[in-house]
Amino acid sequence: MSYQKTLIFAHRGIPVRLPENSLAGFQYTIDHSADGIEFDVHLTKDRVPVVIHDERVDRTTDGNGFIKDYQFDELKKFELANGQAIPSLKGFLKLVENEPIRLNLEFKTDLFHYENIEAIVMEMVKKTNLKYPVIYSSFYLNSLRTCYQIDKDGQYCFLTPKYVHNAHHFMKVNHLAGLHLKHYQKLANTTERIWTVDDPLEEKKLLKKHVAGIFTNNFQKAAEILSE
Template identity: 50%
Template sequence: MNNTMIFGHRGYPARFPENSLEGFRYAIDNNIDGLEFDVHLTKDNVPVVIHDETVTRTTDGVGYIKDMDLSDVKKFKLRNGEKIPTLEELLRIVEHKEIFLNLELKTNKIKYENIEWIVTKLIDQFHIINPIIYSSFNLKSLKNLKLINKNAQCCYLTSRKISNPTQFMQKHDLSALHLSYSDQTIMNNERVWTVDSSFRMYNLLRKNVSGIITNNFTKASRIRKLIS
């Protein structure tokens, strides 16, 4: 039996705009295992779901999230006409649902003050069935999360090779590593991003890695079903 979990990378970008509520809803309605998404803070400290530090690439606007209040951010539209979602809006559609959430804190370029506290306190207001999986390229953010919640599932994102991944996870109190490659020594504690080719999906699913993060979860699901 294949136990690899399939996470929709920013929802379902193969069909819908990345990090859009439309994409998230479709993925949920079609039985995805988990959703991966990105969080930044607006100038007035509202967590919003968008990948880049700016709105420029994914919307009809220009500028940095950190320099805008939420009211400014909500003026811009994704290509499907939706506005940039807040974390609260996403949590409302996943509340009470049997789905895993991988929340990436985008703190590797901009150090949003108190983002870890703001995000965790917001999540506490919702009934989320499964524990949140937090990931970041910034180890300090993950350490901050652990100070707020010692039981938080924290996962370090990296594309660089880690010579002794088990020791690294123990040293930094990590639950898993989110890697751009597969490390066979920690297959039960790794999720691999971003896996989009059929060949790579097949190989990683055959290895039974803990999880894959993909732009096309429906294709990954079909391949998993074939080899199960």
């Protein structure tokens, strides 16, 4: 019986070493051959997609307030812990263009649904020369439904901390390619990726179950476990 290889996704880069969702962190994942990068996208007031996790800048920069209330030029003035600016999606895509690394783009639309974010982002991705098709994920199902209307051939994955009932039917009716779950669920013939796993024992268990992917804050450590 052949099993799929579990892919290790660098969750927001490598937060154990470098600021999360920073270009330095993403460059590190490329330089050290991570299987994939997981990153988050919001829209500024002037509709520029930026790579940051929270709806506010307070936790990860020296600024404060909501991303949606700032023009991109204003947002650029805030610094991450390493002095870098919040990356634009354009800058991120330039960094990963032609690199042999998979991308998991999370639409952060579960608190605010930024108007037209899906079309803006997917158009930028389409113009970038990437080695692998982008995996799009969100906690907000309507974002993924919108993506499907834009491109029926895309890979859309629903993020949830909850148990998914009638998973195969749920995926079929919502045109999902996979589920991104907080806890493993026994599902046959399903692309299942688990977040966010940093405990080596938990990683070992998931690797034995041959899940499609693991999101982790330390992809190098997880890769060591995988190679054991």
